Amino acid sequence: MFPSSPSGLTTRELITRYDANAPRYTSYPTAAQFTPAVGHAEWGGWLAAAPLDQAVSLYLHIPFCKRLCWYCGCNTRAMNRESVISSYVDLLLAEADLVLAQVARPVRVGSIHFGGGTPNMLSPADLERLFAGLAARFDLGDCFEIAAELDPEVLTPEWIEAAGRIGLSRASLGVQDLSPAVQAAVNRPERFETIEWAVAALREQGVTSINLDLMYGLPLQAIENVVTTLGQVTTRRPDRIALFGYAHVPWMKPHQKLIRDADLPDAEARFAQSRAAARYL
Template identity: 55%
Template sequence: MTAQPAQTAAPSPAELVARYDGRAPRYTSYPTAVQFTPAVTPAVYRDWLAALPVDEAVSVYVHIPFCTRLCWFCGCNTRAVNRHEPVSAYLGRLVEELALLEAALPGRMTLNGLHLGGGTPNTLSRDDLNDLFRALRHVFRFTPNPRIAAELDPAGLTRDWVRAAAFHGLNRASLGVQNLSPQVQAAVNRRESFEEIANCVAWLREAEVQSINLDLMYGLPHQTLANTLDTVGQVVSLRPERIALFGYAHVPWMKSHQQLIDTAALPGPDARLEQAEVAAERLVGEGYVRIGLDHFALPGDELARAQAEGRLRRNFQGYTDDPPQTLIGLGASAIGSLPQGFVQNAHQELAWTKAVGQGQLPVARGVALTDDDRFRSDVIKRLMCDLFVDLAAVCARHGRDPSELSAERAALAPFEADGLVRQSGDRIEVTEAGRPLIRSVCALFDRYFEPEGGRHSKAL
């Protein structure tokens, strides 16, 4: 009898993490912010704005860099304040930046979507909201039912604030929950109860906010499978339309306050993967559709419909169904996306304030897109959004030949051998097993990516 070759056992999840969980960008843009340089000046930005088709709709992002508390896990550009004066002064400068923007635009353009991020937009007072929306409506013509969203901190949210925001059209909201374990919350300086979250959701429902997202995290200090599942169970009882499940990115060399986190209490890569997967399984079991890398939505929500119809997009706020190709950023550190490239305002609030006060568009850096950037961006975005890409279709859109990506496809061989990727003709598909490592797959198509650069968080 001829001896049969021994079958190689499939790699365990722990082995896959060890092989592929390197550092990789989050790919909310391509090229990523690492490639931004001062070569994109205020004058360049002004030219790009002037060239926008005046009859095309745009979206707007407004950054509010203030919080009433500083969460130690936070990777955002924000600072804690205990007085309202800095917030009001900042809002005044925002209105001035809008006036500078108005002078640079080719005319009064249509606003299709507005995202208030931070930081904590609900640090704005009702008077601040009135001033902001008055200025926005002066510069832009709002569509009849624009997407107006805000990222909210439950600790400072009030029923009156929700009502004031709803008056201005708020119809989407995101609440940070992260984890409801008191031990985890104490370890990251963010304490709140489920009852507080439930009250906030009730106020948003009362105000007829159509889509509510709750942010959860895995990989936080002292986080376990038990408290992860307990948090998920409580959150789904509120039936938010969307849930985002993010991995904590520990980058203390970039965010000094993360040095306050006890690294010995952080779960290892295997535990992080297990937390992410059990949470995802529970959410799918509760009727949520898995969206891309880290989002979930009820089947009737616009995000789930966008994925089903191939309209899902990705920008600096994550996954979105917002269709405009132009995103205008306002406020310190805000990033904008235009057909010609990406722009970012001065990161530090002081530098941003100084530029606006001098009557200058406060752009500090950015990157102009090349044809190759647009081509690779298309490949990466389709992988991030759909978990597959038809290279023949992408190449046809950009006048390229699929053979140009032969080296990248060859680099996929280990992923394919481990069951993370399937290739068939010109179609590349990321499997469910490969979903958690999609950023590592995308990095193979990133011409600028330096695996040893140390500029990014872990892929998982």
Template identity: 50%
Template structure:
């Protein structure tokens, strides 16, 4: 008998990483130090392209669904002190680079970057321009909380050079919003989108979540319909990651109110159908974009990538993470800053780097990282994809062939010499990718559900 969708969920909706890196962050270790990071930065070429991620770890309200490293504050003084420390880290990184590299992308995330006052936001832009060489066409995205925004902040973001506004919506249903402590009306969200459009910001992204407490297919469908009415350029459709052992505030969400794996799967599939039926292109397993958007174009021409911000067309040679808990990616491997904000501030204010841990990649790590990213971006792995890895690449394709031969549920197949994830298997691509993860069962890391 053919395997039913319900049986597939039971078998493959397991807890696996999101694979925004390989190896994943739980495997980072303290053997990577500020001195290691400094050496790596100094090896970047004069013409290297750089992407900057700046983490602002403060919110004036704590959303109970949030899995980010953030702190709740109702006063601005801690934010201002943190910004001084961030400037110090920018200076430290600039000293290591010594003028090398060109910044092609900047992303402000959090937390809530829109907590920054207009004056401080513009001071940050000036400090970046003083320290780095910014490309004339640098792409700049900022995560926006509609509850923090006003005309001064709108104008400051435009003066900063904003090219993409990213708004967290999650769900418009008031019952769901109350359960996650994220009250945000459709009218508030529309006002931000309209203000961005009126000021010439060319791209708007909306983040939606499925798998939230008290959420149903009907409530999610209404949210998707409302989101589409705003004509966004991109929509990210994430599955809520319930990890109360990592984020204690998630214990405020009653487990009994959460949809089970079958309901989550149905929600995700329904929302994806609505988005593609509205003319959006599916990008990987959880993003959607208008056909003319750069993510959709990257999907079509095979240049889509994946990093700590999810799917991207950012092709920078190095991702420089700035701020508490920020993660960077260089050719040699990964680095992550100190997570506790106070420790981070003390460290960088003393003129040192803030690297707390990271991971230096081996040749096999590079191969598997490339294979996993390729599968998550293109749902296929060809001999050409691994050809540059020689015998190790050929061995990995044989490993993939064995996986295909053992698959009895129609999730993967060998199409000639190509290992391909079938349409049936695409919702479970994270679980499929996990089969190539040599570190998955090492250590005690716990993960969220794969659907």
């Protein structure tokens, strides 16, 4: 049954009206705002005007993955050559030097976030080298959080130990869905046993906040898949679960063309999956 909303439209009518494939609004400024008109002068002006009397947050993007998940909307690529990934660390630190040259004064950092891509594609040695480089350039005395997005299937005990040494306090594990059929449809294998191990190992190294990323609206996904996955991951008692709707935008992300349109749930099925997850939680 689809009840009416305050607008007088039924839920079904609202779903139909606003059913559109669009990228998620997850950052500001959005990627679409970075045009050739935004150059060095504009960037330098923004930095000069930044209120650096307050602690800032650092975001470091690691645009590499072991494999490319077909649903992914992030800026990343499949890369398994450690030399390439290691050289990228050099470039991140060089960019930090450029930023500091623009502001020409000490910068206090309140939080650091490693996103991707897959930050744990960095070797343990490169993770510690990158963090040491940041500590040498910024004032981390007030840094209250160090966070990273992680792929459980790429995690190793050595990487988690290195993360413990740099003070990782929050980890976000990409799970998405634990159904083998759904995983095959998006090229994202994940085993629940690996997630169990990763959560326990991260906690043992001092990570106090663990988030699990799940998705709905994936190819071949049904309500039963969403609820079953929730039932499994909640046994690990995560501090947070983030549930995202899959955004199918193959004209922006060509690799999404590997997903068959016929396998995607329609707007009503997506809404039902989201509502079932909300009720479960």
